[in-house]
Amino acid sequence: MGSVIQARGLSKRYDTHQAVDNVDLTVEEGAFFGILGPNGAGKTTLLEIIEGIRKPDSGSASIAGLDVWPRNTNLLPRIGVQFQATAFFPKLTAAEQIRTFADLYGAPYERCEALLEQFGLTEKANTGTEELSGGQAQRLSIACSLVHDPQVVFLDEPTAALDPQARRNLWDTLRGINAEGRTVVLTTHYMDEAQTLCDEVAIMDNGRILTVDTPRALIAGIDAPHKITVNTGGIAYDDARRLPGVISVEESTDALTMVTDDPAPVLIALADRRALDGVAVVGATLEDVFLELTGREYRA
Numbered sequence: 001m002g003s004v005i006q007a008r009g010l011s012k013r014y015d016t017h018q019a020v021d022n023v024d025l026t027v028e029e030g031a032f033f034g035i036l037g038p039n040g041a042g043k044t045t046l047l048e049i050i051e052g053i054r055k056p057d058s059g060s061a062s063i064a065g066l067d068v069w070p071r072n073t074n075l076l077p078r079i080g081v082q083f084q085a086t087a088f089f090p091k092l093t094a095a096e097q098i099r100t101f102a103d104l105y106g107a108p109y110e111r112c113e114a115l116l117e118q119f120g121l122t123e124k125a126n127t128g129t130e131e132l133s134g135g136q137a138q139r140l141s142i143a144c145s146l147v148h149d150p151q152v153v154f155l156d157e158p159t160a161a162l163d164p165q166a167r168r169n170l171w172d173t174l175r176g177i178n179a180e181g182r183t184v185v186l187t188t189h190y191m192d193e194a195q196t197l198c199d200e201v202a203i204m205d206n207g208r209i210l211t212v213d214t215p216r217a218l219i220a221g222i223d224a225p226h227k228i229t230v231n232t233g234g235i236a237y238d239d240a241r242r243l244p245g246v247i248s249v250e251e252s253t254d255a256l257t258m259v260t261d262d263p264a265p266v267l268i269a270l271a272d273r274r275a276l277d278g279v280a281v282v283g284a285t286l287e288d289v290f291l292e293l294t295g296r297e298y299r300a
């Protein structure tokens, strides 16, 4: 497999604001690729340029070897672009909505029924889109973007504004789209989402891509301590403080957290004391990576 998206030197300025600043990007075929950054980082602008919807001031991008600008209609059958829920055609039911997309792309209606089924929307087929929940509306908008069986799917913050349960349900749906062999490019400002879903993550801030790698490699590349948490009662604060390799200890009403660069000896010492009840070991996260790269705490 080779790369399916290539972008070189992409830049876009709005008046005085440099929204996208000299971005290079390569996405491998079949990847689940995330563009992660805080609000205003330039993710949407970058995505729109790569989709061929927005003209860059400079630089170029191609999908499957075809230049995206000037607008290339040969690309349309190959790419799926998620329409925001608010961009539904007014007054249509879920089934009418997706059939309208099928008509635009010349896709068969059987495909619509199959997608409604796949996305758990069969029961909502005759419901007006204004009456769908946030999660159902997002699933429908993603189903619409898949109606012509595209090879590459672009999703712009698909889980924004969803409650935690609906977000997690949508994650399963998104994994399924990628498991079918499609390349997925997703923007998000949720660190946990990028870390959980994506094979590769580009961290974006102030129009620039700061780094691109697998979440695991990004996290392994920084020097952040582990936190080991156990239920209180198994070990006293002062004892925990003296365990080998423990840097500091935090105590709450029902848990004790030990901070260490080397979890193994601490875990062994806790096991010796039969003090492993409720144990959880948390390493660095992408938030720590962002902090290391920018010097600021991550605020979506």
Ligand SMILES: Nc1ncnc2c1ncn2[C@@H]1O[C@H](COP(=O)(O)OP(=O)(O)OP(=O)(O)O)[C@@H](O)[C@H]1O
Binding pocket: 014, 015, 017, 019, 037, 038, 039, 040, 041, 042, 043, 044, 045, 046, 189
């Ligand atoms: N059409 C426009 N005209 C002027 N400025 C714009 C325009 N679109 C975006 N911007 C500005 O460019 C910057 C990048 O916006 P963009 O929407 O690409 O970022 P984003 O990372 O997708 O953020 P969000 O998550 O909030 O959508 C922001 O400061 C935004 O205010």
